[in-house]
Amino acid sequence: MTQGAEQQIADKGYAHPEALVTTEWVAEHLHDTENIRIVESDEDVLLYDVGHVANAVKVDWVEDLNDPLTRDYVDPERFAALCSEKGISPDTTVVFYGDKNNWWATYALWVFRLFGHENVKVMDGGRVKWEAEGREMVQEVPSFPRAEYPVPVRNDSAIRAFMEETRAHSEKDGPMVDVRSPGEYKGELLHMPDYPQEGAMRGGHIPGAKNVPWARAANEDGSFKSAEELREIYEGEAGLPAPAEAKDEIIAYCRIGERSSHTWFVLTYLLGYDKVRNYDGSWTEWGNSVKAPIER
Secondary structure (H helix, E strand, C coil): CCCCHHHHHHHHCCCCCHHHCCCCHHHHHCEEEEEEEECCCCCCHHHHHCCCCCEEEECCCCCCCCCCCCCCCCCHHHHHHHHHHHCCCCCCEEEEEEECCCCHHHHHHHHHHHCCCCEEEEEEEEHHHHHHHHCCCCCCCCCCCCCCCCCCCCCCCCCCCHHHHHEEEEEEEEEECCCCCCCCCCCCCCCCCCCCCCCCCHHHHHCCCCECCHHHEEEECCCEHHHHHHHHHHHHHCCCCCCCCCCCCCCEEECCEEEHHHHHHHHHHCCCCCCEEECHHHHHHHCCCCCCCCCC
């Protein structure tokens, strides 16, 4: 990273500044395709075809990361095949970016971490910032030599929470962050505003969860707020302990686990909490489960 770009990230005071790169850094490393793979992952899966960062490959959160039948992610064999096809080896630095404050980019990163791929980063600001700066977008789809990616062992326990674990966490008053909109948290909506209201039979939130909408972590240009600003939100408003004082894990959730993966990234990499798990079953599972306790 150039000195100027490195300083931009360092000045924000993050616990793990190495997890972010600037648009300037990406522009300077577009052609280092032997060591770096730039990955675009969007909510709008057609955006990549409209235009993308040169030498970026597309990872479709539905087709590439989710099992087509089971409510789960792809198995280790399919993940290895995906990486091999994209020219990603276990040593490749994977830089994720996407639309809407890097919403699905952090989701893709979280799934990569489930499979143990550690060398992952996010382009701060994502598509919005890249476009606002007038940087080049191309339609050419790159092709890279097939990589050798051994079938990994997926470890869900470190960063993924299941319903039984989330319920036990709630019952012992463990710290939990509901990252949905206030209307969803209050039970007035079953999905985000301006989306079809579907996915759950009941509205509300998991008992004890604090509401911090996920996008509050981002600035208007799509970049992440500084560590000081983030601490004011998560510690000052939501009441989370400081990372150095945190004795219990934190569980984040939303509707299907994508928005909460963004908050998981913020809490883990930017603020430095040691144990954060994403309950990706989230409200779609909880709000449809018989006798699951709900608060409004």
